[in-house]
Amino acid sequence: MAKQNIQTLKGFRDFSPKTMRFRNEAIKRVREIFEKYGFEEIQTPALEYQEVLLGKYGEEAEKLMYLFDDPGGRGVGLRYDLTVPLARYIAQNQDTPMPFKRYQIQPVWRADKPQRGRYREFLQCDVDTVGSFSPIADAEILAIIWDVVQNAFNFPDFEIKINSRPVLFSSMEKAKIPQKKWPSVIQSIDKLDKKSRGEVEEELHTRGINGDQIANVFSAIDKAKPDNYLRQVVKFAQNMGVTNLVFTPALARGLDYYTGTIFETVVTKPKIGSIIGGGRYDKLLGDLGGPDLPAVGTTIGLDRCMDVIQELNLWKDIPPAIMGLVTTFDKKLSYASINVSNILRSGGINNIIFPDFEKNLKKQFKYADKLNIPLVFIIGPEEFESEQVTIKNLKTGIQETVLQKELVDKARLHI
């Protein structure tokens, strides 16, 4: 077998125990916030029929899909996001009580060009309310975003940009852009957070928009105001404690299916760009052949958020999962080691028994050190004889010999 292919696929990553501790902590915090706001979890399969996936996201997206025939010859694909699977779920479960407030935390796959912050398998944390036109539903999604960014992730500098498709369309009307050109104009002005006005003008030119029209577009956007619905959303959100909302009339969001409120959260320092996007999509469920229900929701891109948390070193004190290493002296005494390990495990102290008793204590200590295990428990012949255990704290250097029956209490004092 060729050695060069014994590796992860390009654009894909393994997660080490250390990385998983951070990811699990993040998922736990996000989950707690979703449930605080009354959302419940569902999961859907990784694979969907191609009929479910195609025609929902636009052509560019479809190029990035993992589409193939399964061993039975059916055209299938890996899910591209969690929104279309939600729509399919609703279509299939029409007795679901409405409004349906669901969250979903699962990976999605896109064969995108791998680069910093962009992976081919990444975890989306979606939260959506289906079946309500109320601006309270939009506001709650904003409250969740704010709570996650502010309290779960502790990002110091961020903005939640909001706009709505009706506001955007009204700008297009005011600028007298012919309706068939709206999609390409909207796509260009959506880039105003990354590109200069000049660059966007250039792009609009190449897309066949003339100079007058371009001037009109910028003028309409500069004068745009939130409509009644959007004002209501903002007021409700503020009542839920949301700050950092910024009305951004050029914000468009790429995906075709949004119909109302749209929002995007950006980390402003360091300038990482969009980490959370979402909005209202009142037509998608009907389009999919399901019931004609409104919906609003957001997607938290966990991988990019983890990058920010790591880059800013925001979380310093994730506790280790394993608190102790129980050493083994020889085969006979390994039963005593097992006994000590049992006592600690029953007492809630997660620990490893070093299984290879032929290795000397120095090697066993080195192992604990490499794994960042704070406590080592030693059972040599003397300890065994006197029903004792020696506790060595690798962080403080403190060492003490204690009775086995006091072991859990004594060990806890070191934690």
Added chain:
Amino acid sequence: MAKQNIQTLKGFRDFSPKTMRFRNEAIKRVREIFEKYGFEEIQTPALEYQEVLLGKYGEEAEKLMYLFDDPGGRGVGLRYDLTVPLARYIAQNQDTPMPFKRYQIQPVWRADKPQRGRYREFLQCDVDTVGSFSPIADAEILAIIWDVVQNAFNFPDFEIKINSRPVLFSSMEKAKIPQKKWPSVIQSIDKLDKKSRGEVEEELHTRGINGDQIANVFSAIDKAKPDNYLRQVVKFAQNMGVTNLVFTPALARGLDYYTGTIFETVVTKPKIGSIIGGGRYDKLLGDLGGPDLPAVGTTIGLDRCMDVIQELNLWKDIPPAIMGLVTTFDKKLSYASINVSNILRSGGINNIIFPDFEKNLKKQFKYADKLNIPLVFIIGPEEFESEQVTIKNLKTGIQETVLQKELVDKARLHI
């Protein structure tokens, strides 16, 4: 779009909020036990190069794999289990301190014929120790299995069958079976837990084993005894508290890569069959082109375990995630509802604000009832005027009107 394809793929399932509550509880309990024994989590991508997947599991397994070309034309496949990805991870991370004690909880995909208890996407919970030949490592895996089945899942009737490949091979030698026929003989006798001796004899005949050889095989198996290593494993496991171990000399385990101890846990009442399998595989990592390291581990098939838990109604009291519904009266009072919801959420009481304030209270109560939400919080004009909230407990029927400032304490008394 054709309506008939707006559904989950055949053999795949969605998980509703209620199902997810049970699954999440199971995963939480399994995870706690894995960490108690000092194992740490890793994750690997869903997709692997075909070179990593092929030639590891045998021909029959390969027919069930989801293999395809990715959009870049690379031959890839969905992971078939979590053991080969672990081997690939080790090969790629050769600086990992040994022994490496890892767990992994991720779905795997097999295009198997869908039937009761068999799904095409299912969740495996794997726990493995890499880098140790010690029987303590085998014993710990058995201790984890026992702890999960006994304490996490509360299965009333189960057996942990154990055997080892050397014991099995020694039976083959004693029965004078030519070595090239071992795989097919072993495959047949492995079915003795599902089929009668007569049926297995029949199968051996059709595989070209003559009558004398068949008699020898059964005789060798009846007389087989654990070897020294296996006895050691059992003794260590018993010292860790493991019961229900049953030496089963015909147990083979289908997968080609096992080299030492093998085990399989079966639920005996109801007769559901194997839910957890595993063993020692000391050659796989080297075969994969990685370092030549021994390993032992097990796979908990979570989906089948959930079926058993549901069938036996073993878990009766999973608490609801959402404790309250806050009603809305009209647009003006909806700000008061938001305020009450905020107070409850800050106080740790997860709740839904009913977003559609044009719907009458009766409909809102019905919604709470359908979602099994125990408490409803009502803020009408009178409550608003007097800074109060009415709490209605849908489980007991008790209703009381309390001051907003006492709300969290009063609500807690109902939980």
